[in-house]
Amino acid sequence: MVVTSSVPPLRIGPIVVWPPIVLAPMSGVTNRTLRALYKPFGFGLTVTEFVSANALRYGNQRTTEMIDQHGVEQPVSTQLWGNDPAIMAHAAKVVRECGADIVDINFGCPAPKVTKTEGGSACLRDVDRCEAIMKAVVAAVDCPVTMKMRLGWTENEQVFVEVAKRAQAVGVQALTLHARTAKQFYKGSADWAKIAELKRAIDIPVIGNGDLGDPYDALRRMRESGVDAVMLGRATLGNPWLVSRLRALMEGREPEATPEAPDRLRFAMHHYRTMVDEWGEPRAVPQMRKHLGYYLKGFPGASALRERLMRTETAAETLAVLEATIAQLDSRTHELAVA
Numbered sequence: 001m002v003v004t005s006s007v008p009p010l011r012i013g014p015i016v017v018w019p020p021i022v023l024a025p026m027s028g029v030t031n032r033t034l035r036a037l038y039k040p041f042g043f044g045l046t047v048t049e050f051v052s053a054n055a056l057r058y059g060n061q062r063t064t065e066m067i068d069q070h071g072v073e074q075p076v077s078t079q080l081w082g083n084d085p086a087i088m089a090h091a092a093k094v095v096r097e098c099g100a101d102i103v104d105i106n107f108g109c110p111a112p113k114v115t116k117t118e119g120g121s122a123c124l125r126d127v128d129r130c131e132a133i134m135k136a137v138v139a140a141v142d143c144p145v146t147m148k149m150r151l152g153w154t155e156n157e158q159v160f161v162e163v164a165k166r167a168q169a170v171g172v173q174a175l176t177l178h179a180r181t182a183k184q185f186y187k188g189s190a191d192w193a194k195i196a197e198l199k200r201a202i203d204i205p206v207i208g209n210g211d212l213g214d215p216y217d218a219l220r221r222m223r224e225s226g227v228d229a230v231m232l233g234r235a236t237l238g239n240p241w242l243v244s245r246l247r248a249l250m251e252g253r254e255p256e257a258t259p260e261a262p263d264r265l266r267f268a269m270h271h272y273r274t275m276v277d278e279w280g281e282p283r284a285v286p287q288m289r290k291h292l293g294y295y296l297k298g299f300p301g302a303s304a305l306r307e308r309l310m311r312t313e314t315a316a317e318t319l320a321v322l323e324a325t326i327a328q329l330d331s332r333t334h335e336l337a338v339a
C-alpha cells in the first residue's frame, strides 16, 4: 500500500492528543504498568480500567491505586462508572485531584455485575439519567469530560445519537463509540457505519472503537468514518507493535515489520520484570499469566509453552522458561521448541 498523507491530532478541549490513537480501557488489564509500557509505541492517550464511583466513597486500597496518576503517563484519562449523578460528580472531583487529565464516563460496560446496579451500558436504557450524570460530572471538574458508550441496550434501542447530542449539549468534549449493543457483548462485529453516522450527527470529536486489529484496516476505517481518533483494545495485548505500525501510517511512513518471536519474548520478559518490581511477586505472577498468553498468540508451536507457563509459580521460574525458549528458538523458522 502506498502511504500518502498524515492525519491531524485529536483535540479534547485544550488537550492535544498525538497520535490520535487511544488505548481502550480494559478492566484487569490497563493498569498503570501496562499503560506506561505500551504508551511509547504510539498511544496518544491512555485510559484507566473503569473505577466504581461508589467504591471511591469508601476509598479501598485497590481503587486508590487505580486512580493515582501522579508520575504516570500524560495525558491520562480516568474512567468512572456509576448510576448516580451526585456520586459520579464526587468521584470525578476525587480522580481529578489524583491526577486525571480527563474524566471519562462509562456508558458501555455490559457485564452483569455492573448493569445489575444500572451502571455502564444499562444507563443507556434511561437517556435522561445519562444526561444528568454527564451534566453533574462536567460541572464538578475543571478538566475535559468524555464519555464512552455502546450503540444502545439492544438492537431495537439504539440511542447513541440521542445520548451523543445530549452529551454535546451539556459540555462533554469527546465521545467514544464501541459500535455494538450491550446485549451483543463481544459477539458479531462492530458496526462502523454507525460510527460514521455518529460522526455526521455531532460536532465534538468522535473516537471510533471496535475490532481494529490491523494498521491498514484501522486507518481505512478512520478515513471512511471520518472519526477524529481510533481506540484499540484487545488486538494490542501482547502486540503493542500494532500501534507503532499504525502510528507510522498516520505519519505517512511505511510501517516496520512486527518483530520476530525472540524480540517479542524479550519485551514480554521486560513487561514481566516491571510488573514484579511495581506490584510485587504475589500479585504480578498470576496477573502476568494472561499477558504471556497474549504475547504467545500466533506463535507456531506455542500451546505447549503456554501450558508450561500457566503452571510456573515464581517469577524466577517463569523468566527462566522464557529465557530458555528464546535460546531455543530456531533462527530460521522461529518455531518454539519446548522440551
Ligand SMILES: Cc1cc2nc3c(=O)[nH]c(=O)nc-3n(C[C@H](O)[C@H](O)[C@H](O)COP(=O)(O)O)c2cc1C
Pocket: 024, 025, 026, 027, 028, 029, 048, 049, 050, 079, 106, 108, 109, 148, 178, 209, 210, 211, 212, 231, 232, 233, 234, 235
Ligand atoms: C478484558 C476487557 C476489559 C474491558 N474493560 C473495560 C472498561 O473497564 N471500560 C470500558 O469502557 N470498556 C472496557 N472494555 C471494552 C474495551 O474498552 C473496548 O471497547 C472493546 O474491547 C472493543 O474494542 P477492541 O475490539 O479494540 O477490543 C473491556 C474489554 C475487555 C476485553
